[in-house]
Amino acid sequence: MVISLKPLANQVIVITGASSGIGLVTARMAAKRAGWFHTTREKNKPSF
Numbered sequence: 687m688v689i690s691l692k693p694l695a696n697q698v699i700v701i702t703g704a705s706s707g708i709g710l711v712t713a714r715m716a717a718k719r720a721g722w723f724h725t726t727r728e729k730n731k732p733s734f
Contacts, residue, residue, distance in 0.1 A: 694720040
């Protein structure tokens with residue numbers, strides 16, 4: 687069986703826990719590899 691994946695730049699990735707630790711590092715690495723920007727939002731902080 688051959689699995690064919692879309693290029694990273696053509697995918698939507700949702701990373702939970704991306705405001706710190708390994709989730710943040712994963713989000714940054716994915717964004718850098720695909721040429722994206724990334725955004726994070728912490729659930730316990732107001733978003734202004």
